[in-house]
Amino acid sequence: MTFEAGERVRVLPSGKPGHVRTPAYLKGKVGWVESLIGAFPNPEELAYGHSGLPERPLYKVGFRQIDLWDSYTGPTEDYLYADIYEHWLEPERGTT
Amino acid sequence: MGGSPGGPIDRGQHEVEDWERLADAINGALGAKGLQSTDELRRAIESLENYRDLSYYERWVAATENLLVENGVLSSDEIDERAAEIEQLWDGP
Numbered sequence: 080m081t082f083e084a085g086e087r088v089r090v091l092p093s094g095k096p097g098h099v100r101t102p103a104y105l106k107g108k109v110g111w112v113e114s115l116i117g118a119f120p121n122p123e124e125l126a127y128g129h130s131g132l133p134e135r136p137l138y139k140v141g142f143r144q145i146d147l148w149d150s151y152t153g154p155t156e157d158y159l160y161a162d163i164y165e166h167w168l169e170p171e172r173g174t175t
Numbered sequence: 176m177g178g179s180p181g182g183p184i185d186r187g188q189h190e191v192e193d194w195e196r197l198a199d200a201i202n203g204a205l206g207a208k209g210l211q212s213t214d215e216l217r218r219a220i221e222s223l224e225n226y227r228d229l230s231y232y233e234r235w236v237a238a239t240e241n242l243l244v245e246n247g248v249l250s251s252d253e254i255d256e257r258a259a260e261i262e263q264l265w266d267g268p
Contacts (some may be wrong), residue, residue, distance in 0.1 A: 089231070098218035126218035
């Protein structure tokens, strides 16, 4: 699965144990792919001394702050960008 | 912290202490020697049971010790013995 810039995505609400680079506060949240950063060894495997291969695509993903924090009172145009690996993303086809 | 409420941010400056520089240098050396990776260190830091009780570099040191043992570079006994030796030197005349 490959994502294009602008594509809406949801971060998997996975409770995968161990070391993951996906912040807990983004799990289950909807954002958009800003750009492809590149492909890198999987840090979830590197964390336990493995090779991390094959390399995994890493995306810069944008989120609206109001979609992340219940008590957020700032402008709608306040965004947060995070680096998320492809295996943590699924296409989001719903509307918000 | 980690997406949980962490309270107000301490914006005060603080001096980096010698042992903190040493902790940083040792981690750099272990990485250069291929004995430890950044991802392993992050995982070991997150795994610390007393994570929230430790300062930034205290976490580095505690996690590094665990990794050295885990990767078979040193044993806990060797680390404890050496630490006791150093402690004695400091307490000496």
